[in-house]
Amino acid sequence: MKSPFELDYDGFESMVDGQPLDNDLSVATPENIAFQYRVAGPFRRMLAYAFDVLIVMGIAIVVVFIAAILFSMVIQLFANMTNLNAIGEALAGMSQMLLFLFLFTFFFFYGAFMETRYNGQSFGKMIFGIRVLGTDGRPINAQQAVLRNLVRYADILPPVSLGSIFGFWETPIGFVPTCLIAFIVMMFNRRYQRLGDLICRTVVAVDTKPEKQGLINIDDKRVRELGVMIPHDFVASKELTQALAAYVDRRPHLSLPRLMEIAKHLGEPLLELFGMDPRINHDLLLCALYYRSFNELKEETENYEPPGIQAVPATPIQPSAYTPYRIDV
Amino acid sequence: MKVSTLLEKRQPNWDDLERLCNRLQKRRGRLSPEEVNRFVTLYRSACADLALASSYQLPPTTVDYLNKLVGRAHNQLYRGRDFRWKTWADALFVYTPQKIFNDVCVHICFFVFWGLFLLSAFIAYNEQRFPGFAEQVLTVNGVDGLQSSFEDFEGRTYGENCMMAGLYVWNNAGIGLKCFAYMILIVPGFLTLTFNAVVLGTSFGVMFRPEAGEAGVNFKTFVTAHGPFELTAIILSAAAGLRIGVSWIKTGGLTRMSSLFKAGQDALPIALAAVIMFIMAASIEGFISPTPERYMPWWIKGSIAVISCGMLMVYFVILGYPRRSTSEVPDEV
Numbered sequence: 001m002k003s004p005f006e007l008d009y010d011g012f013e014s015m016v017d018g019q020p021l022d023n024d025l026s027v028a029t030p031e032n033i034a035f036q037y038r039v040a041g042p043f044r045r046m047l048a049y050a051f052d053v054l055i056v057m058g059i060a061i062v063v064v065f066i067a068a069i070l071f072s073m074v075i076q077l078f079a080n081m082t083n084l085n086a087i088g089e090a091l092a093g094m095s096q097m098l099l100f101l102f103l104f105t106f107f108f109f110y111g112a113f114m115e116t117r118y119n120g121q122s123f124g125k126m127i128f129g130i131r132v133l134g135t136d137g138r139p140i141n142a143q144q145a146v147l148r149n150l151v152r153y154a155d156i157l158p159p160v161s162l163g164s165i166f167g168f169w170e171t172p173i174g175f176v177p178t179c180l181i182a183f184i185v186m187m188f189n190r191r192y193q194r195l196g197d198l199i200c201r202t203v204v205a206v207d208t209k210p211e212k213q214g215l216i217n218i219d220d221k222r223v224r225e226l227g228v229m230i231p232h233d234f235v236a237s238k239e240l241t242q243a244l245a246a247y248v249d250r251r252p253h254l255s256l257p258r259l260m261e262i263a264k265h266l267g268e269p270l271l272e273l274f275g276m277d278p279r280i281n282h283d284l285l286l287c288a289l290y291y292r293s294f295n296e297l298k299e300e301t302e303n304y305e306p307p308g309i310q311a312v313p314a315t316p317i318q319p320s321a322y323t324p325y326r327i328d329v
Numbered sequence: 330m331k332v333s334t335l336l337e338k339r340q341p342n343w344d345d346l347e348r349l350c351n352r353l354q355k356r357r358g359r360l361s362p363e364e365v366n367r368f369v370t371l372y373r374s375a376c377a378d379l380a381l382a383s384s385y386q387l388p389p390t391t392v393d394y395l396n397k398l399v400g401r402a403h404n405q406l407y408r409g410r411d412f413r414w415k416t417w418a419d420a421l422f423v424y425t426p427q428k429i430f431n432d433v434c435v436h437i438c439f440f441v442f443w444g445l446f447l448l449s450a451f452i453a454y455n456e457q458r459f460p461g462f463a464e465q466v467l468t469v470n471g472v473d474g475l476q477s478s479f480e481d482f483e484g485r486t487y488g489e490n491c492m493m494a495g496l497y498v499w500n501n502a503g504i505g506l507k508c509f510a511y512m513i514l515i516v517p518g519f520l521t522l523t524f525n526a527v528v529l530g531t532s533f534g535v536m537f538r539p540e541a542g543e544a545g546v547n548f549k550t551f552v553t554a555h556g557p558f559e560l561t562a563i564i565l566s567a568a569a570g571l572r573i574g575v576s577w578i579k580t581g582g583l584t585r586m587s588s589l590f591k592a593g594q595d596a597l598p599i600a601l602a603a604v605i606m607f608i609m610a611a612s613i614e615g616f617i618s619p620t621p622e623r624y625m626p627w628w629i630k631g632s633i634a635v636i637s638c639g640m641l642m643v644y645f646v647i648l649g650y651p652r653r654s655t656s657e658v659p660d661e662v
Contacts, residue, residue, distance in 0.1 A: 027400070035379060035399045086486070093488025097615075100495025108506055119404065137400075138407045147597045153510035157517060181514065195513065198586060199573060199593035238386055245388035294332040294388065 025191055025203065027137030037137070037205035039191050040130040042183060045204055049179075051124035056110055060103060067099045111149035116142045121207070131207035135191075144200040151196030155182035226288035231274055236293045244290040251287075259283050335385055339378060343395075346371040346402055353405040372402045417598075421605075425598040426649030434575060435568040438522065442564050445523055446530035453534025466531040475532055479544035479551065484621035494615020501559065502607035505566035509600045512570020522567045529560075554617045554630040557637040558610035562603045569599035613637075 024036040071092045078088025114122035119139050120132035132140050132148070140148075156177035182194035191203050236244065243266070251259065260283060267282025270289070349360065349368045360368060378385075379395045387395070429435050453463040463472050485493065504521070512518025535541065536548040576592030577585050617625070617633060 027403075029376065029399075029403055035396045035403070037400060089486055089488040090491070091488070093486070093491035096488075096492040097495030100492070100499040104499040104502060108503065133404075137403065139404055143594070143597060146601075147593055150506055150510055150597075150600065151513060151593075153507050154513045154517075157511070157514065199513075199589050201590050241386050242389060245390065249388070249390050293386075 025135075025205070029137065035137075037133065037203075040204040040206050042186050042192055044128050044130060044206075045192070046179060048122070048124035048128040048130055051127055052111065052122050055123050056107065060106065063102065064099065067095060071095060109146070109149070111152070112142070112146040115140060115145040115149070120145075125204075125207075129207050130204050132202050133205050135201045135203050140200070140202055144202055148196035148200040148202055151199055152194075155179065155185070155194045155196055157181050220284075220287070222284055223287045223291050226280070226284055227292040229276065230289060230292055234274070236289060241290075241293045244286060244293060247286055248290045251283075332386060332388070335387075336391065342371055342374060343378075343398060346375055347398060350398075350401050350405055368402070369406070372399070372406060375399050375402065420598040421602060422648060425602055426644055427651060428595055428649075429565070429568075429599060429602075429645060430649035431651060432568060432572065434571040435565065438564045438568040438571060441519070442522060442526045442560070442567070445526035446533075446560075449527045449530030450534040450537070453531040454537055456538065463531050463535045466527060467535070472535055475535060475548075476541065476544045479536070479547040481543070482547040482551070482619075482621070484624070485619045490616050490619060493619070494611050497611035497614050498608055501562075501611060502604050505562055505603050505607050506600065508563065509566040509570040509596075509603070512567050513573045515571065515574040518567060518570050518574065522563070525563060550622065550627050550630060551618050553627070554633040554637075555610045555614035557634055557641060558606045558613065561641055562606035562610060565606065566600050566603035569596040569603065572596045572599070609637075 025039055026034045026036050028034045074088050074092050074095070078091075111122050115125075115132055118126070121130075125131060132145070134140050134144065156179045158180060159175040159177050161175050185195050185198065186192045189198070191197075193203055197203060247262070247266075254262070263282035263286050267280075267285050268278075270285060271278050271280055271282075276285075346368070349364060349371065352360065353368075375395060376399055378387075379392070379399050382392045382395060449462075449466065452459045453466070456463070467475065504525070508518060508521045508525075510518075511521050533552075536545045538545065541548070573589065573592045573596050576588045580588035583591065613633065617630065
C-alpha cells in the first residue's frame with residue numbers, strides 16, 4: 001500500500017542546482033511546504049557508531065561477568081549435595097543458553113531495536129545528536145531499522161588485523177573494521193548514505209533542538225541615531241535584508257578589521273546613494289540599516305535627540321578627531 | 330508590519346509548539362485530545378510561517394529556527410509506525426515462500442552450495458585418488474580433532490545440551506546474518522558460502538570413509554536430525570543477500586536505487602526466515618542430535634529429518650507455489 005504522501009520518485013529533491021552548497025536535504029511535507037534537514041557527515045556518524053560498539057561491548061562484558069558469577073555460585077551451591085548436583089549443572093547450562101541467546105539478540109538487533117523504539121536513535125546517535133530518518137522525512141519503521149542494521153556488516157568491510165599491521169602477533173588477530181565500503185558508497189551520493197541507507201531509503205540527519213533566534217538586539221545608541229538619518233524613502237530589497245541579517249548574525253564572531261573589510265563593500269555604495277558623509281563607519285551603517293529594516297522606528301523618532309555628548313563611544317577615541325560616525329581606525 | 334512586531338506576535342505560538350514537542354518527545358509522552366488539537370493547529374501555522382518566511386522577510390536565523398521547529402513537530406506528528414505482528418506474519422508465510430519459489434538467486438545459491446558440498450565430500454572421501462585434500466582443507470589437526478571428538482561420543486548432560494543450543498544459535502545464525510550482509514557485495518558473500526560448503530563437504534567426506542569406524546557412525550547419527558534446517562538456512566540467507574547484490578546490476582527497468590530498495594524489501598523476510606530456521610536447527614542440534622543411541626534410536630532422528638524436510642517442502646512448494654496473490658495485479662484480465 002502506498003501512502004498518498006509518499007514521493008513517487010527515488011527519495012526527494014535536494015540540492016537543486018543553484019541552491020547553496022550545504023549538506024541540507026529538503027523534505028516536502030503533506031502540508032505542502034518544504035523544510036530542511038542537515039545531513040550528518042561520515043565522521044560524526046563513525047564516532048556515533050564507535051560509541052555504540054563500546055556500549056554494546058561494555059554491556060556484553062558486564063552481562064557475561066555477572067552471569068559467570070551466578071554460574072559459579074549455582075554450581076558451588078549444588079556441588080556438595082550429591083543428589084542435586086545434576087540440577088545445579090542443568091541450571092547453569094540453561095542460564096548459559098539464555099546468555100548466548102541474549103548475546104545473539106543484543107549483538108544483531110541492538111541497533112534495530114533502539115532505532116525503532118527511540119525514533120531513529122541509538123545511544124551513540126543520541127550522544128552525537130544525529131537521527132535516522134526515511135528519505136521522505138518520516139521516522140523509520142521496524143523493517144528499515146532491522147535491514148539497515150544488518151547491512152552494516154557489509155558496510156564495515158573489510159576488516160584489518162591490527163596484529164599483522166603492527167607486527168604484535170604473527171597470527172592475524174585483533175580485527176578492526178575499516179568501514180571502507182561505507183565511505184566509498186558515501187562518496188558517491190550527496191546525502192552521505194551508506195549501503196544500508198540506500199537499500200532502506202534512510203538518511204542520517206543532524207538532530208538539533210531549535211535554538212531560539214529572533215532579532216539581534218544592537219545596544220548602541222549610535223546605531224539608532226544613524227538609523228534615523230537614513231533616507232526614509234529607502235526600502236531595502238529582500239536580498240539586501242537577508243544579507244544584512246546574515247551580516248549582523250555573524251558580527252560577534254568576526255574581528256574588527258575583518259568586519260571593516262566586509263562592510264566596506266556594501267557601505268561605500270550605500271553612503272554614496274544616501275549622500276551621507278563618506279567617513280561614516282560602514283559597520284555602523286549596516287547595523288543601522290538592519291535595525292531600521294527589522295524594527296519599528298517610531299518611538300525612536302519621537303524621542304529623537306540630536307547626536308551629542310551622549311554618544312560617547314565605549315572605546316576611548318581622541319576627542320578632537322571624534323565625529324560620531326567616523327571610521328574608528 | 331515590521332518583522333519585530335511579527336516576531337513578537339508569533340513567538341508565543343512557536344514557544345507553545347516547542348513545549349508540546351518537548352512533552353511528546355519524553356518517554357510515553359501523551360497529550361490530551363485538546364492539546365493534540367492545539368498541537369496540530371500550531372504545527373500548521375508554523376508551516377505557514379515557514380512558507381511565507383521570505384515574503385515576511387524574516388531574518389535567516391529565524392528561518393533556520395522555524396525549519397528545525399517544523400521538522401521536529403513533523404517528526405512527532407508523523408511518528409514511527411508501530412510493529413504489527415500481522416504484517417510480519419504475512420510477509421513470512423504468504424509473500425516470502427512465493428518469492429523464494431521463483432527466485433533465481435535461491436537456485437544459484439542452492440546449486441553452488443550443494444555442488445561444492447558434494448564435490449568436496451566426494452574428493453575427501455576418495456583419499457587414494459586425491460591424497461591430502463582433507464588435510465589441506467581442514468588441516469591435519471582439524472581432521473584428527475574431528476575424528477577424536479566423535480570417537481567415543483557418549484552424549485552430553487542436559488546442562489551441556491542447553492549451553493550448546495545457545496552457542497549454535499549465536500554462532501550459526503550469526504554466520505547466516507553475516508553471510509546475508511556480505512552477499513550484498515557478492516564477492517565476500519560467495520567466499521563465505523563456498524567456504525562453508527567446502528569445509529562441511531570435506532568433513533562429511535572424511536567421516537564417511539570406511540576407516541572412520543566408530544567416529545563415522547556417531548557423526549552420521551549426530552548430523553541427521555538437524556541437517557535439513559541448517560543447510561537450507563545458510564542457502565536461504567545467502568540467497569537473500571544475493572538478491573540485493575544482483576538488484577543493482579539487473580534492475581528490471583527500475584532505477585538502480587529503486588531496484589535496491591525493492592530488493593531490500595523482498596530480501597529481509599527471507600533472511601529472517603533463515604534466522605528462524607537456524608534457531609530451529611540449533612534447538613534440534615542442541616537437544617536431539619547429541620542423544621546417544623541407547624536413549625534415542627537412529628530411526629527417531631531419521632524421522633525428525635524427514636519431518637523437517639516435509640515442513641520445508643510445505644513451506645517452499647505448497648505455500649510458495651506461484652499463484653495470483655491479492656497483492657499483484659494480474660497481467661491480463
